[in-house]
Amino acid sequence: MSSDCGHLPGMETEAANPGPAKEARAPKPRVKPIDRSQTMFRVIDVEQLIEPDHPARAIWEFVGRLDLTRFYKKIQAVEGVPGRQAWDPRLLISIWVYAYSRGISSGRELSRRCEYEPAFQWLAALGCINYHTLCDFRSTYDAELPELFTQVLGVLSSEGLVNLERVMHDGTKIKASASKSSFARRERLKEHLKAAREQVEALKDWKAEETAGQKAARQRAVRERQTRVEQALKELDTLQEKHEDSEVRVSHTDPQARVMKQPNGGFAPSYNVQLSTEAAHQVIVGAGVTQNGNDWSSLVPAMAEVEKNCGAKPKQVVVDAGFTTRKNVMELSAQGVEMIGSLRDLNAGGQLERRGIAPEFHPKAFEYNAQEDSYRCPMGTVLKRISTRKKRSAQEHIYRADCRACEVCPFQRSCCGQEGEEPRSVYRTQEPKEMEDFIKRMRQDEAKEIYRQRAGVAEFTNAWIKEKLGVRQFRLRGLVKAGLEVIWACLTYNIQTYIRLIAQQQTLQRTANP
């Protein structure tokens, strides 16, 4: 058989086209084997886990400067007595501060990070801290933590970072650890209480598959639920006394939370967090949590808090329209605190437009005659004073035109609005001296310029706490514990400010002059 036998025309022989055969013979690529069945020991130099200028080191050093005697006093494990050693409060404070600086506020998450994240491993020296220990430490020291916050302010003050010439104050709503559906009326709360008591009774049965630890956890959860519902019923009684006309509802998850309006216009169970920030270095000098949906009632207590923390009241406080009330202006003025706020001219607002009064007949178009104590309208009609009434701390004088003049006036509809049957009235508010001073001050350019800086300081702090430190929703329940969470966040913020302004400056100086 010739060599051509068996090949169709156009088909090439192997010798003629050696490509595919060559590829088949090409050596296989060599890769590292993955062997997961092996066991190995690694040498870890704990000091080398993080860089020399890592923030965790700076936090550890800073916390080391504080007097933690009150925290150590609460430790039950003592020398010479058998038992497990306690974790060092300096370590737990440093770990929580570093955790908040990374936006971590969950105890379980923090405990997990201690197992693998270098900065937490360095802080805990490779120790594994149980999440119960971490969570209990965060929520137990309700007397010691505010004192620690004051100490931190003392350190910042000694470095010249606390200046009380001007303080910017603002409030922000932070969601509570409760859902809207947890709010219930009295009857429903009683049903919850009955169910919780039945569950407590049922706990006496030991489930065969359950360990002692699981049983203890189940008992704790059920008892906590019963306590919360009992607290909710007490809270409901207190609230009902204040709101006799309506049937109030309280959350059985967090009885002290209140439904508040959110910045997005919606409503959610929340607490109102009030922060005072000094303007020069943006250090938080006062922090508090309230159950009030409004802001204005928190300003005077907030200034008292600043005085408690720093030993003096601020000279000037800058706030937005939510805090600008006559009561606040007068009370702060009596305490020697100058207030910069928002001027709201109610007569010039939408009220007049809603009543159908045209802009050319707003009160500023009426000319006041102080000698005769009367107004003159754009048509020349005189409005005489008919009465005076008390409006909070101010007096409101009411002036009215002659009804015969208004009846025949061609502009009656534009001037008197929808209630056109009545002759036109104009109101003149006689403010107390403190309020007049405030209005005069706020008409000056200097005060307007200071007011413009408010958002950059006060709202910045609020946004930092929520967005960077991760406190968008409280993890702890109740007014006191929510307050503790805010203090942890403010401690973290102030220590971060210190590190940014002082520690980095010192590092730069050391680098420049070794």
Ligand code: SF4
């Ligand atoms: S309605 Fe009466 S007050 Fe108003 S412009 Fe006419 S006359 Fe004057």
